[in-house]
Structures are given as C-alpha cells and as structure tokens.
Amino acid sequence: MDISSTAKEQAMKYRILFVDDEHQVLHGLRRMLHSQSREWELHFAPGGKEALELMAATSMDVVVSDMRMPGMDGLQLLTEVKELYPNAARVALSGHMDERMIMGSTKVVHQYLSKPCSPEALIAVLRRLLALRRYLAEEALTCLSSSLEQIPSLPKLYVAIQEELQSSHCSLKKVGEIISTDVGMSAKILQLVNSSFFGMYTKVTSPAQAVNLLGTETVKALVLHVQIFSQYDPRKCPRLSLARLARHSLMTATLTKRICAMENESRDIQEDAFLAGILHDVGKLIFAVNCPGLYDEILEMVAAKNMSLPAVEREVLGAGHAQLGAYVLGLWGMSDPVLEAIAFHHEPVLSTTTQFVPLTALHAANALTIQLQPEGPTGMPEGLDADYLAFCGLSDRISLWEGMARDLFGMAEVESAT
Known part of the structure; x- marks a missing residue:
C-alpha cells in the first residue's frame, strides 16, 4: 500500500x-x-x-x-x-x-x-x-436541513418542566402547577390521560394527579406531544392529517411502552421508548410545513402506487422523515436511545444492535399499529423486520405483542364509538 x-x-x-x-x-x-x-x-x-x-x-x-x-x-x-x-x-x-x-x-x-x-x-x-x-451526518441530510425555513424549537412549557425536574427543590406538585398555567394544555393532558390508552381505574382531574399516577417522564412526553402538534397548521398539505398523525403517535407510543413492560425492561427504557413513540413521526410535520406542496405530492404518490413512504422521501427529498426527525431532536439534546429509536424505526438493522432497546419496541409497535390501525396515506406497509427480530432472539415474542396490540386498539375502538 x-x-x-x-x-x-x-x-x-x-x-x-x-x-x-x-x-x-x-x-x-x-x-x-x-x-x-x-x-x-x-x-x-x-x-x-x-x-x-x-x-x-x-x-x-x-x-x-x-x-x-x-x-x-x-x-x-x-x-x-x-x-x-x-x-x-x-x-x-x-x-x-x-x-x-x-x-x-x-x-x-x-x-x-x-x-x-x-x-x-x-x-x-x-x-x-x-x-x-x-x-x-450524511451529506444529503445536512444539505436538506440547512435549506429548511422552519425548524421547530423546543417548546417553552417543556423546558420549564425540565428545569423544575432538575431543581434541587423539585416537587411533583410544582410540575403539576406549571402545566396548569396553560389552560388548553391542562385540558388536553387530562383528555389524553383519561383515555383508554392509559387504563386508569379512577378519573384524573388535575395535572398534579396525572404526574403522581403516571410519573414525570410520561407526562412530560405528553406535554411535548401536545405542544409540537399545536405548532403546526399544514393546511397546504391536505393529505397529512394532524389528527390522524397525533392519534397514530399516541397509539404507537403506548404500545411501545407496553412492549417494554412485557419484556420486563427497566423504567428508564420504558420512558425512553414512550418518548420515542410520541416523537417518531415528527419529521413528517417538518416536511409538511417546509415543503407542503411537494410533500402532498409524495403522499399522493405512495397512496396511488402503494409505494414505501420512506423510500419515496429519500428519493425526492434526500432523506426520510425518521432521519430528519432524529436530526432535529438531536439539536434539542434528546438522549441517544431516543434518537436511535426514531432514526432507525423503519430500518432497525442499521443500528447494529442485537439487544432489546427502545428501538426494538418502537419498530415493532409502529409496524403493528400501521398493520392494525392504518392512519392516512402510509403507502406500502413495510411490516416487521423478521430477520432483525430473529437476530435479536425475539421471533417467538411477535405473536404476544400482536395480541396485546389488538387488545389495546380494541379498547380504543370501543372508546371512539361511544
């Protein structure tokens, strides 16, 4: 040489x-x-x-x-x-x-x-x-991100909660009070917490009670979920429904966390998985706001030709929504397990891991949610990566996860019908 x-x-x-x-x-x-x-x-x-x-x-x-x-x-x-x-x-x-x-x-x-x-x-x-x-750090993603006009910033209410949690005098009561300062946020959080997804046996009547029952990390993720979706009004991209996307994100996050619990994973992994589930499609919002006409055409294309959405995004825009979402959340300082789960949730094998991590649960939950509860023009469903799950030694768990998903989504159907 x-x-x-x-x-x-x-x-x-x-x-x-x-x-x-x-x-x-x-x-x-x-x-x-x-x-x-x-x-x-x-x-x-x-x-x-x-x-x-x-x-x-x-x-x-x-x-x-x-x-x-x-x-x-x-x-x-x-x-x-x-x-x-x-x-x-x-x-x-x-x-x-x-x-x-x-x-x-x-x-x-x-x-x-x-x-x-x-x-x-x-x-x-x-x-x-x-x-x-x-x-x-791929060149195409770097070029794309530098051309975007509207990159979301970390919501102020989320930052305020984060600062309180890191305070030496932190209290759950104070966290609840911070959420209560935003009346609209309080109402939305209580609506979500009292939905069938969380399986509460008693009606939750205040943000402080929600924090006590669900924990600070879950409620913090819900605050982020509500605030991010409230920042956008992509009316110029009619094929992307905010309501459907928000519902899909919440369903996926809930199932992701339950899969972690079923696998006896730690509370930290469960919380990271839930947050990743809440945020896994934020890249779609960023695309819809920055290039609404083009992204609407992409959604029309995947629906009409039954193509894979991530594949078309990469071909037309240079990067997929998972990659873009993880990049932006990295700018916010989100933890690596959360970024990894979001970045690779369509292609988990790219992560090189054979361990059960938040990515594992999110990949399975997202695929099962799309299979059982399709929301909007998702195009050709990519399904579960059987080879990846086999590589992780989890092939025999898929049927159990699917059964749990059917039970969860069955409850959601009953609730929406009433």
Missing part, C-alpha cells in the same frame, strides 16, 4: 479517545481493542487536561472517560467536551458512579458503562454510537 492510500485509510477511521488516570486501565483498553485498529484510530490520555490538549490538535468522534479522576474529573471533562466539541459522542466508564455524579451528568453523557466492562459490550456500544452519528 502506498503512502497516499495509507493516509486516506487513516482519514476514514473513527477516532476514539479513552481517558483514565490509571495507566493499567489504559493499557488494558489498548490491548482489548487492538482487534478494532483497522476501523478505529485509538487515542489515550491520562487525565482531563491532557485529553483537552489532544482534542485541540485532533478531532475525536467519541470520548470515553473515567468519572473519578484527580484534578479534572470525568464530569468536568465531558462538560468541557460538550461545550467545545458538541459533535463528539460522550461515554462515562466508571465503577464508582455515585448518585450525585449520575444526576449531574444526565445532560452531558450519552452512554454509561460500568467497570469492569467486557470488550464485547464496549465495542457494541461504540458501534451503535458511531452508526447513529454516521446516519445523522
């Missing part, structure tokens, strides 16, 4: 920086990841100061840092990295993650890993992070 070819190969590699004050740990990481040297360019730093100096000279795609280090600890380092190099993925690798440090790092860290971490687990996480960033 000549020198120019070698230089080109190096330029194409992803650069990953590992930071730890223990020399033996860095040596162990270097040894365990040696097999990845053809794909990744590995860098090592013994502390935060040295890491920042290295990043000032060489751009990094991922920073993996120990959290407890003398001088500049991992939280301080990753906070600096977020500020100076926002495109770099940030991973916390530590065996001493106390509650204070975890709470302080929720807006800084993309992924947590505990020591000791197996090579397989570490490589799998890094592959997923890089796959997502590669997908959201």
